[in-house]
Amino acid sequence: MNFFQSLAAVLTPTGLLWTVIILGIATFLHELAHYALARWQGVPVKSFSVGMGPVLLSRLWKGTEWRISALPLGGYVEIDGMAPVPGADGQMHAPTSGYAGLPSLGKIAVILAGPLMNLALALGLMTLLFTNQGLPVPNRVRIEEVVANSTAQNIGLRNGDVITAIDGQDIPQLITVNGKQLPGWQSVPEILKKNGPHTFTLQRSGVPGPVQVVFDWTPSVGGKKQLLGIRYSPDVQKVGAAQAFGASVSNTVQAVPQVLSAFGNLFKRFLTLDLSQDQGVSGPIGTAEIVSRAAALGPWALVEIAIMLNLSLAFFNLIPIPGLDGGRILLTLIGAIKGSPLSFAQENAINFAGFAFVMMLMLFVILRDASRFF
Template structure:
């Protein structure tokens, strides 16, 4: 029961907050809003304030916002709103801002959750990695690292997650990684270039995996939390999550990561349920990460997603003319086909994972 409630609150809350971004930006820009709903499906309660109907609906998995004249088909039908309040009759840059506000709110929510967790704990946990062994002829040895070194930073940033070192190396894409190291109480900087080795990944496929050639431990380091540190730590964690998600998408596109690892709503629900049993902090950490993933997913330049609309409106803002209707329709067809294929893949992976893992 607790897991079910957690799934509803996390998924519903994240989607609703995304829609809230669209709603608030539309109101700030003076656009007409016909309805704004918490939840989907049958309406349980509604109240009209001004020209906007606020609804509480039966299915609590998200929400939606309906703007006046939000499509070419409805722009001439919403006569209850003056022309200057209809979405499609507003300048392209304003429409772009309304669409962009949804993903931005997901990033802001991720940052806010991280910040709240850091403040509530009164301290922030940083991580350091004591180097136990440096392998012969490895990138780490060639850079000058030695056993006993303690890695305390990556690319000039403190380390907020025990997985940050591995993921940074994994996503290095053959670029040098700058490691901050303490040796005998003295700080050093080493520029290490990971090399690719073939090994089986968790999906039983042979993929090139970059390594620096060390074995290390992981040690938490508690630091008292001031206001500035909490804000900076949350921002750093948010940026790290954005980079990790974006690089994961890129690795899948490049064929450097398996499609078997792609999951959908079932996998997300399982993850939320598992974290719910571990405690509130785990649920909130996962919610922040999913919110950031949702923001990035919606920014992909695929028609029917926010990113596709941003691409079209951006083109119109720069050129002064809208995208050709035939091009728009074709792109929408391709984008919808891609999304349906992606949904089929995620459901297949989720079901396969349940049956055979």
């Protein structure tokens, strides 16, 4: 297959549409937060664009030109006093009004509003997800599907069974596999690496007490790995909105090291021009592929993807690289600490270098995405 045939095999029209919708909403709300904090402090906003590239439609409202642009991904807000202004001598000069005239805390508020909006959206969606779907219970395994004619079916396992203990031992909250800590519900493959008799203690719908399933197991036959024949996930516990929100905050805090590690790995691969794939950070093609798969699983799978994308946007934008929101905050803090802002030439040079780095990083991610299909 050629490149486009390979793409068509993993991307669906529905998936592409949902990718545009999810990213469009995340970007729109991010820019809307910048806009709101600027206007709240009396700073004019020249334009607000949904999408990038050539302007298709525009309308002036409350002093801002609202635009719909041709490329459906991304967007921008043009805040007065953030860009250089032409002087009488024909040269570009540092702005002195609008955003440039705000105190340091006011500037940081405008910039920080975007990532915080994405973070708030992720928390809201996560709370909605947990309230509707329940909270995962890490030390209980729910059997979602038993494969027909499999070992699992032959020994009497059923869809909906909940494994509460294995070989007479309660399933732990956490297990350590190859030096990595995993939730206890992922212990089933580790148990099945051991040859001999095993016992699953189950909770079964309609049965008042625990059910025990005892079976003999051989991990491989003739060098071929044996499969038990179940699809499983953590069991879930129904919770109210307050508990769901608390769990959302806890999950977000726990996700920070993982996200930073993924971005750190991306930067390392970028600096070494390593195009090999990993599961940490996806580009537009990989994102559309993930959304295409989620769209086939139903609306709650799409909500999970929206949570992941909003968290990624929030954390990525807060990285202190000039050209990103975190970089602007860093430059503002440096100016506040030294008692005066950086010179126009210094800030321009730093922002240009940061923007160039971010653009090259994005190009690298796109190339790495596309390299899978060649």
